[in-house]
Structure formats: structure tokens, C-alpha cells
Amino acid sequence: xxxxxxxxxxxLLTVFMSLVVTACGKKTDSAxxxxxxxxxxxxxxxxxxxxxxxxNSYDSVYNGTTYxxxxxxxxxxxxxxxxxxxxxxxxxxSWEYTAKSPEDLDKVYKELLKNLTDEYGESGYQxxxxxxxxxxxxxxxxxxxxxxxSTKNINxxxxxxxxxxxxxxxxx
Numbered sequence: 001x002x003x004x005x006x007x008x009x010x011x012l013l014t015v016f017m018s019l020v021v022t023a024c025g026k027k028t029d030s031a032x033x034x035x036x037x038x039x040x041x042x043x044x045x046x047x048x049x050x051x052x053x054x055x056n057s058y059d060s061v062y063n064g065t066t067y068x069x070x071x072x073x074x075x076x077x078x079x080x081x082x083x084x085x086x087x088x089x090x091x092x093x094s095w096e097y098t099a100k101s102p103e104d105l106d107k108v109y110k111e112l113l114k115n116l117t118d119e120y121g122e123s124g125y126q127x128x129x130x131x132x133x134x135x136x137x138x139x140x141x142x143x144x145x146x147x148x149x150s151t152k153n154i155n156x157x158x159x160x161x162x163x164x165x166x167x168x169x170x171x172x
Contacts, residue, residue, distance in 0.1 A: 033093040033161040035073040035080055040090050040142075040163045047082055047090075060084060062091040062166065071095065073159070074115065076108055091166045099155035109133060109148045109157055116146060116159075124170040143167035 037050060048054070051069050060066040064084035071080035078097035085091045099105035116137060117123070123135035123146075134147040145160040 033095070035071055035095045035159075036082075036093050038082065038090065038093060040165075042082075042090050044084070044088060051080075051082075060091070062086065064088060064091070068096075073097075074108075074111060078157075085166075089165065090163060092160050092162050094158055094160040097157040097159075099150075099157065102150050102155055105148055105150050105155040105157065109146070112146055112157065112159055116144060120144065138170040139167070140164065 038047060047067065054067040056068040057065050060083040062083055063086035066081050066083045068079050068081050071078060073095045076097055078095050081094040081096060082090060083092040097108060099108060113135060120137045124138040125136035127134045131151060132149045137144040142164045143162045148157045
């Protein structure tokens with residue numbers, strides 16, 4: 001359980017750091033996340049009707065609540081997170097994957113990166129070093145953030161689709 005909290009802390013820190021790069025933007029009615037059917041207008045009750053009763057929730061970085069569900073993406077089992085803001089609007093849909101090893105992390109990260117690059121072109125922001133990598137696609141429909149963290153105890157990937165209300169243009 002302590003390791004899951006450490007993973008969550010690192011991932012939330014990564015999302016928060018990414019949010020510093022991406023601030024505010026415009027509104028849209030659809031969520032582009034390929035691992036979810038929900039739209040940016042999906043209410044809590046509609047989420048429950050679609051995904052089932054949530055079993056894991058905690059504070060979101062948007063001053064609302066995050067709800068987590070088991071979910072796979074590209075044949076990899078992970079967790080889908082719906083992050084609501086303080087006005088109960090869906091602000092972010094993320095898929096989290098905990099890799100079995102640094103090699104598995106690298107393989108899955110490269111697969112996601114290729115998939116996103118093929119779909120949206122080169123990212124507008126890239127970072128990377130021995131312990132983490134990150135890319136941001138700046139889009140008027142909402143930014144996409146792909147990040148990974150690799151430490152002695154944790155190998156995790158987070159692929160986040162942000163609503164336009166929490167996204168910003170590349171130059172901000």
C-alpha cells in the first residue's frame with residue numbers, strides 16, 4: 001500500500017509539474033481520450049452509470065475529486081482516472097500504467113509515444129533524463145501529456161488528456 005501511495009505521489013507531482021506548463025484554454029464537448037467514452041460534459045452520475053460505482057477516489061490536482069477504475073489501453077492493464085475540478089467539471093482523463101521493469105516501461109512508453117506522434121505529429125514539449133520522460137501535445141481540443149517516472153521502486157507511465165479549460169497554447 002505504501003508503494004502505491006509513493007507511485008501516486010510521484011505521478012501526481014508529474015501531472016502537477018506538467019500543469020505548470022499547461023494552464024487555461026477553451027471549452028469543448030468531447031473527450032479525445034481513446035481509452036474512455038466520457039466527454040468533458042460528463043457528470044459524476046453519468047460517470048457512475050458508464051463506469052460503475054467507484055471504489056477508489058481521492059483529491060484531484062484541480063481541487064475536486066479523482067475517481068480511479070481498472071482499465072486497459074493498447075493491451076496493457078492499468079488504471080483510468082477521471083479528475084474533476086472544484087466546479088464538478090471533468091478536467092482530465094488519464095491512463096496510468098505501472099511497468100514491471102525499466103525495460104517494460106521503456107517499451108510501453110515508446111509504443112504510446114509512437115501512437116501519439118503518428119496521430120498528432122511531434123510534441124511541442126519534450127523532456128527526458130535517466131529517471132523521467134515527458135511530452136506535451138498542445139491542442140485547441142485540449143493538451144495531451146505523456147510522462148514516465150522510473151526509480152528503484154517505481155516504473156510508471158501517465159497518459160493524460162486535459163480539457164481545454166485546463167490547457168494552454170504552447171507559448172504560454
